[in-house]
Amino acid sequence: MSSVKANSNSVVQTQKLVDQLRVEAGMERIKISLTAADLVHYCQEHRRSDPLITGIAASSNPFKDKKTCVLL
Amino acid sequence: KTSFNCIFNVSFSLRFKPFRRRPLPAQRKYMRSPLTPEMATQEVQLNETLAHLKTESETLKSKLEEERAKLHDVELHQVAEKVEGLGQFVMKTRRTLKGHGNKVLCMDWCKDKRRIVSSSQDGKVIVWDAFTTNKEHAVTMPCTWVMACAYAPSGCAVACGGLDNKCSVYPLSLDKNENLAAKKKSVAMHTNYLSACSFTNSDMQILTSSGDGTCALWDVESGQLLQSFHGHAADVLCLDLAPSETGNTFVSGGCDKKANVWDMRSGQCIQSFETHESDINSVRYYPSGDAFASGSDDATCRLYDLRADREVAIYSKESIIFGVSSVDFSLSGRLLFGGYNDYTINVWDVLKGTRVSILFGHENRVSTLRVSPDGTAFCTGSWDHTLRIWA
Numbered sequence: 001m002s003s004v005k006a007n008s009n010s011v012v013q014t015q016k017l018v019d020q021l022r023v024e025a026g027m028e029r030i031k032i033s034l035t036a037a038d039l040v041h042y043c044q045e046h047r048r049s050d051p052l053i054t055g056i057a058a059s060s061n062p063f064k065d066k067k068t069c070v071l072l
Numbered sequence: 073k074t075s076f077n078c079i080f081n082v083s084f085s086l087r088f089k090p091f092r093r094r095p096l097p098a099q100r101k102y103m104r105s106p107l108t109p110e111m112a113t114q115e116v117q118l119n120e121t122l123a124h125l126k127t128e129s130e131t132l133k134s135k136l137e138e139e140r141a142k143l144h145d146v147e148l149h150q151v152a153e154k155v156e157g158l159g160q161f162v163m164k165t166r167r168t169l170k171g172h173g174n175k176v177l178c179m180d181w182c183k184d185k186r187r188i189v190s191s192s193q194d195g196k197v198i199v200w201d202a203f204t205t206n207k208e209h210a211v212t213m214p215c216t217w218v219m220a221c222a223y224a225p226s227g228c229a230v231a232c233g234g235l236d237n238k239c240s241v242y243p244l245s246l247d248k249n250e251n252l253a254a255k256k257k258s259v260a261m262h263t264n265y266l267s268a269c270s271f272t273n274s275d276m277q278i279l280t281s282s283g284d285g286t287c288a289l290w291d292v293e294s295g296q297l298l299q300s301f302h303g304h305a306a307d308v309l310c311l312d313l314a315p316s317e318t319g320n321t322f323v324s325g326g327c328d329k330k331a332n333v334w335d336m337r338s339g340q341c342i343q344s345f346e347t348h349e350s351d352i353n354s355v356r357y358y359p360s361g362d363a364f365a366s367g368s369d370d371a372t373c374r375l376y377d378l379r380a381d382r383e384v385a386i387y388s389k390e391s392i393i394f395g396v397s398s399v400d401f402s403l404s405g406r407l408l409f410g411g412y413n414d415y416t417i418n419v420w421d422v423l424k425g426t427r428v429s430i431l432f433g434h435e436n437r438v439s440t441l442r443v444s445p446d447g448t449a450f451c452t453g454s455w456d457h458t459l460r461i462w463a
Contacts, residue, residue, distance in 0.1 A: 004111055007118040014125040020303070020341060021132035027343065030379045031143045035362065036151040039377070039405070040423055042360045044155065046404035051448045052463075053158065053406055062186070062203050063166040063449045063463040 140382045148375070148384045152423035158406070161419060161429040166449065167461040169200050171207055176453035177234070178268075178440045182223045185446045189230045190459055191218035197232045199244065202444075202451065202461055211242055211252045220268045224275040231259070231278055233266035239280050241292055260290045267309045272336075273316055279336075281308040287324050289336060301334050303341040310354045315361045323364050325352030331366050331376065345376050347383045354398045354441075358422075359405045365422075367396030373410050375422065387420040389427060398440045403447030411438030411452055417462070433460055 047053055051061065174194035181188055187208070191197045195216045199209040215236035222231045224241075233239040239260035242252045260266065264283035271278055272289075277298065281287045287301040287308055306327035314321045320336040331352055333343040350369035357364045358375070363384070367373045372388040373396055387408060394414035401408055407428065408420040417431040417438060436455035443450040449463035 004115050004118065007115060007122060011118055011122050011125065014122060014129060018125050018129050018132065020344075021129055021136065023340065024343060025132050025136055025139070027381060029139060029143050029381045031145050032148070032377065032380045032382070032384060033146045033151065035377045035380045036146065036148045036384060038379075039148065039358065039360070039363060040152050040155060042358075042362075043404050043406040043423060046359070047406065049447075050402050050404035050406065051446070052163075052402045052443075052450075053404060056448065061448050061463060063461055065166070 140380075143380050144382065148377075148423065149425045155423055157424070158421055158428055163419070163429065163431055163462050165433045165460045166463045167202060167205050169202070169205055169459040169461070170457070171198055171200075171210075172196060172457045172459075174457060175436075175455040176439060176457060176459055177217065177219050178221045178232075179442060179451055179453045179459060180221055180223045180230075181442055181444050181451065182227045183225055183445055184227055185444050185448070187223070187227065188451055188459070189221050189223050189232075190440075190453055191221035191232050191234070192457075193217050197221055197230065197242075199230065200459070202449075209244055209252060211256075213240075217265070220266050220280075222269050222271055222278075224271050225273065226275050229275060231269050231271065233260065233269060233280070235265050237262045237265060237282070237284075239266050239269045239278060239290070241278070257292070257295075259292050259295050260288060261295075262286070262288070264307070267307065268311050270311060270313055270322075272313060279311060279313065279322060281311045281324055283307040285326070287311055287322075287334065299336065299339045301332075301339055301341070303332055303334075303344075304328050304330060309351060312355050312357050312364065314357055315359060317361065319361075323355045323357065325355040325366055325368075327351045329368075331355055331364070333364075333378065343378065343381060345383060347374060348372070350395070353396060356400050359401060359403065365399050365401065365408055367399040367410050369395035371395055371412075373399055373408060373420065375408075385422070385425050387418075387425060387427070392418065397438060398442075398452075400441055400443045400450065402443060402450075409441055409443065409450055411441040413437045415454070415456075417441065417452060431462065433462075434458070 172192040174192050176192050179190040186203050188200045188202050195213045197211045218234040229243045231241045241257045243255050260280045262282035262284045268281045278290050285304045289299040304326040308324050308326040311324040323333050325331045329348045331345045332341045348368040352366050352368045354367040363377045371392050375385040377384045394412050396410045398411040408422050410418045415434045419429040421428050434454040438452050438454050440453040451461050453459045
């Protein structure tokens, strides 16, 4: 393989890299103070419906053992 | 290079990964053959173009870093200071699923919140009822190391694959005696091992990732390749689809330490993150779709914010030195569960960045971890041949 062909492959690869970087550079970005606030807000909003955080009663969680019955 | 170049690279180091290949080597310089005058000018032109492109790529890279740094005005845990802390967590193993004859490599929940599919090194794929621990179906694959498995949204089929380089779909029959292997449908074909697979919103399409460095979207019925995703420089180890409300994107992680976000329709990589120091074994979207978490062999989990286009949190401790194999969020996104190679599960407070709990139980590496669809429990699979349900 001649060095010309090797170089033209490098050119193609680097061109692809440059195109990709251009796409990424053109992206609209938002400050972390705003986006982080949204993440926190989402957690807080859905906190009550998260069984692993609020814990649900053993009777409604199919995986938790039900309390044993006592026969009187 | 043959695809089995590193298959017996048994180093017994902390990172035992027999099929992982090193990143592709840089271009080699070849012996120059005698140049004609035309070739000489051509070569000079190419070298000039190459030099220009390289300068441009360097400029773009620093510009990207600058832009990302500008937005780094605060840390996530600072924004979360006012959020109340989480209490004590008591999570225990509630069910142990025994039946695999070798390392469990992957598992997935059915949308009915009770069935689970799991796959193992011995080639077996088993469908379980997690409530009763009964096995409902079992299939023996023609290959060992079934590294990927997924449940179809309808609950009527499962997909799996591994060293056979394929992803096959098995329709699940109500008749327990029916031979599932007879109805098997080969959907995806890669040129190296299948590392992960996932159905999209329907039973009709499957997304796969492979040791050949690519991801691909396939039509299940025809087996046709609908879109391929090129950009990783080494094996792709994991993928996750964005929650359906947020549109047609997915994230992938690989041995090149990169996590890439892709547009499913165009095949374009729209964002790329490279802050991990080693292979990324697992990626999972935050429930809102605005962020994703990753777990890596560098013993850390990280959170990447898609709108700020940067890493916003690292979940690590000096005492944790073993790699993370698998991560998943609780329903609200407040908890991040990580399965580690030191046999434990660490539970992290996503907002505050602290560890909330550490869970013991498995007797070997935790290789896979998924929270159930309704968030009531999570399941782990391990090299100790078992799966455990925790709640």
